Amino acid sequence: MTTADSAGVSALVVTDLASIPDEPPPDIIYRHKVRLIESLRVLWAHREIVYTLAERDFRAQYKQATLGILWAILSPVATLVVFVVVFSRVKSFGSEGVPFALYAFVGILCWSFFATSLGSGGNSLLTNKALLAKTQFPRECFPLETMLVGGLNTVLSWVPLAILFVIFGRAPAWTTVWIPLFMVIEVVFAAGITLAISSIIIQMRDLVQVLPLIISLGLFATPVIWPFSKIPTSLHLAFGQHVHRAVVDGHVVAGHWVGGITVNPQMIYGFLNPLGPVIDNARRTMLLGLSPDWKLVATGAVGALLYLILGYRIFKRFEVNFADIA
Amino acid sequence: MPILPDGTIEVEHVWKKFRADRTAPKFYDQMKRFGRSIGSPGRHDYRWVLKDVNLEVPPGGTLALIGINGSGKTTMLKIISQVTYQSAGRCSVQGRIGALLGVTSGIQPELTGRENVFLYGAVLGMGRQTIRERFEEIVEFAGLTDAIDRQVKFYSMGMQMRLGFSIAAFLEPDILLVDEVLSVGDANFQQKCLNRIGEVVRLGTTLLYVSHDLASVEASCERAVWLADAVVQAVGPTKEVVSKYRSAVEQNAALATSSExxxxxxxxxxxxxxxxxxxxxxxxxxxxxxxxxxxxxxxxxxxxxxxxxxxxxxxxxxxxxxxxxxxxxxxxxxxxxxxxxxxxxxxxxxxxxxxxxxxxxxxxxxxxxxMGPDLPKLPEGVMVLSPVYVGADWRVD
CATH class of the missing domain: 2.70.50.60 (abc- transporter (atp binding component) like domain)
Structure with missing residues (x-):
């Protein structure tokens, strides 16, 4: 082939077609490198796009509706009414002495952010196909942008929460100041899951149908309408075979197992599903006026961070294919 | 690796493969394919859309990609703009890229023209402040002063293209990629676009231009690359490459219609x-x-x-x-x-x-x-539809 000479124009070069092999030599095969720190830096440089895309979605959401932006507040209020009517009759789970509607609504608020992030963020690469295939900027802007919209809608949903406090004649405890910390943990967790799901969904379209189902099941697997304290704090797992039954001082000592360990299911749950600690601690602080359960919060935070790192890695690993299969 | 100046494009031995087209959408066939892909990972069906492509454009250079549909031109642009990634080889591009890959690529139908300017500008890497400063200029160039606050879904195709082009052209990127989008505009606006492209190139922007309109290719690019069957057939000065391409098209046309x-x-x-x-x-x-x-x-x-x-x-x-x-x-x-x-x-x-x-x-x-005289060199950015020679007598008093 040719190289341009200093004038930028060189003579006509016709390729010898026979010189081109059928396959590229293996040493030049392109390997997509995943560097998270570098990716974060690039993402930060493109943060304007995230804001602009979020603004687009937020505007488009209410563009041709007569009530416009008012819906952002009206729809959570409507949800609230449904909740008060329906769930105030369901008291089987207990609500730690707090009016159930209030108790459940705090859970719902935390959950709905996660659910909408995952629901719309998971599909964000598909809904933004046109941009994805034609423009170049960090692909994670799409899921993150939908999360920002979800966050904005969630913030507006705190308005009906305030109404609920008034209705029940309560005030949030001063420990509410910890809430932003829990929200950060939730955002980190939601981002990790959303990034992973969105990058997988674009390759396995079957998941588009399955995702809503998973999300609605998740509502019940998460302490949204049931208290986190339903999960025991101690569980003995036995994997030893020898069960000793001995008589000590005339008492039968049973359950003395060899090779078993005692675990704290709350911690395990909190690690696997950081939403548990988030919702539990949001209630503890805001509704019960207790200080956060720091051990649980830390477990949730570590779990969420690991989810984010893993999710971001998966996303970056798969992003090579996005434009080709979108 | 030496640091290249902004506006440089270097493409070395780039290969790109696509998955084979899914010809059998039946569930059973999909399952079989799925089974095969698990059975022997890495051995999917594919076809090469680019083979061993080498390009080099210095800052401020102009290069055209020509070739018939499906010859890999757009894929090449997508690799250069890093929308997609090559399967093999190296592609290094320095500087900010303004890519117009398709008429309505960044345009959102639900938003107004004004909102789109800001969105598309951000997508192309412009800051909000820059867009605000250039807003009037962009809208005026696109000729959309009256329609700018209307939702874009009520725009015509030509209006959308005008909006898109104006934004990309006024971003003043280091590299401008234009993929066969001008054809949607009317003749008047096409000429305006070519003028603007010429202006941007004069300011030092590198231009990569894809078009089937060979007249505009000759008017705006110094060098050209002819792609066919995933391979660079020829590279060199635009005029020579274009004429090679033309004669190949002719031969094909003759083959297709002979003995009828x-x-x-x-x-x-x-x-x-x-x-x-x-x-x-x-x-x-x-x-x-x-x-x-x-x-x-x-x-x-x-x-x-x-x-x-x-x-x-x-x-x-x-x-x-x-x-x-x-x-x-x-x-x-x-x-x-x-x-x-x-x-x-x-x-x-x-x-x-x-x-x-x-x-x-x-x-x-x-x-x-x-035999005879060459056509006069055209004013920059101007194209002629039928390049005929007309004798003329001049007098300047």
């Missing part, structure tokens, strides 16, 4: 009427020897082109033609052709329009050379 129609061309002769070389503005004698199975009342056409299927001019003769072998002679007076190689396209069709096959289908039968 009732009338056969036996022999073609082209001479200057004075017997010498064919020169600009001389008279041209064309003699076609033809054979027909029966006598016809028909129209006979002769066209002259510079490669593509679009003739520069056509002459017509209406009359009766005998059965068997016969000769058609035609004298073209003062042919306005500049120096170069031209194709001759005869055609013959019955008077009843649109009924049955043409008696002699439209195809190039021969080519001939014309």
């Amino acid at each position: 129609g009732a009338v056969q061309v036996l022999k073609v002769e082209i001479n200057a009427s004075d017997g010498g070389q064919v020169r600009s503005e001389s008279d041209l004698d064309i003699c076609l020897r033809l054979q027909a199975p029966e006598a016809y009342d028909a129209n006979f056409f002769i066209g002259v082109s510079q490669g593509t299927a679009f003739p520069m001019f056509i002459v017509r003769h209406s009359g009766s033609f005998p059965a068997g072998e016969f000769e058609v002679r035609c004298r073209l007076r003062h042919v306005p052709l500049s120096r170069g190689r031209y194709s001759l396209w005869p055609a013959m069709s019955g008077h009843a329009r649109g009924k049955g096959k043409p008696l002699l289908p439209w195809r190039p039968v021969t080519s001939f050379d014309v």
Whole structure:
């Protein structure tokens, strides 16, 4: 082939077609490198796009509706009414002495952010196909942008929460100041899951149908309408075979197992599903006026961070294919 | 690796493969495919859309990619703009890229024109402040002053393209990629766009231009690359590459249409009427020897082109033609052709329009050379539809 000479124009070069092999030599095969720190830096440089895309979605959401932006507040209020009517009759789970509607609504608020992030963020690469295939900027802007919209809608949903406090004649405890910390943990967790799901969904379209189902099941697997304290704090797992039954001082000592360990299911749950600690601690602080359960919060935070790192890695690993299969 | 200056494009041995098209959408076939892909990972069906492509554009350089549909031009642009990634090879691009890959690529139908300017600007890497400063200029160039607060879904295709182009062109990127988008605009706006492209290039932007409109390619690019069958066929000065591409297109057209129609061309002769070389503005004698199975009342056409299927001019003769072998002679007076190689396209069709096959289908039968002056160098960014030579006497007082 040719190289341009200093004038930028060189003579006509016709390729010898026979010189081109059928396959590229293996040493030049392109390997997509995943560097998270570098990716974060690039993402930060493109943060304007995230804001602009979020603004687009937020505007488009209410563009041709007569009530416009008012819906952002009206729809959570409507949800609230449904909740008060329906769930105030369901008291089987207990609500730690707090009016159930209030108790459940705090859970719902935390959950709905996660659910909408995952629901719309998971599909964000598909809904933004046109941009994805034609423009170049960090692909994670799409899921993150939908999360920002979800966050904005969630913030507006705190308005009906305030109404609920008034209705029940309560005030949030001063420990509410910890809430932003829990929200950060939730955002980190939601981002990790959303990034992973969105990058997988674009390759396995079957998941588009399955995702809503998973999300609605998740509502019940998460302490949204049931208290986190339903999960025991101690569980003995036995994997030893020898069960000793001995008589000590005339008492039968049973359950003395060899090779078993005692675990704290709350911690395990909190690690696997950081939403548990988030919702539990949001209630503890805001509704019960207790200080956060720091051990649980830390477990949730570590779990969420690991989810984010893993999710971001998966996303970056798969992003090579996005434009080709979108 | 040395740091290259902004606006540099370097593409070395780039290969790109696509998954084979899914021909069988049935569930059972999908499952079989899925099973196979698990059974032998890495051995999917694929086809190469780019093979061993090398390109180099210095900052401020202009390069055109030409080739028929599906030859890999757009894929190449997508790799350069890092929308997609190559399968093998190296592609390094320095500087900010303004890519116009498709007419409505970044345009959101639900938003107004104004909101789109900000969105698309951000997508192309412009800060909010920059967009605000350039907003008036962009809107005025696009000619959308009245429509800017209307939702874009109520725009016409041309209006959307104008909006998109204006944003990309006023971003002043280090590299501007334009992929066959101008064709949507009207002639007036196309010219305006070409002018703007010329202006941007003068300011030092590197241009990579994809178009089927060879006239605009010649007007805006110094060098060209001809892609065909996933491979770079030729690279070099635009004029030479374009003419190679044209003759290849011609050959294909001739192959596709040969041995159709009732009338056969036996022999073609082209001479200057004075017997010498064919020169600009001389008279041209064309003699076609033809054979027909029966006598016809028909129209006979002769066209002259510079490669593509679009003739520069056509002459017509209406009359009766005998059965068997016969000769058609035609004298073209003062042919306005500049120096170069031209194709001759005869055609013959019955008077009843649109009924049955043409008696002699439209195809190039021969080519001939014309001696004479070159066309004058055009003003930057200007293209001519039919590059004919017209003698002119000048006087400046």
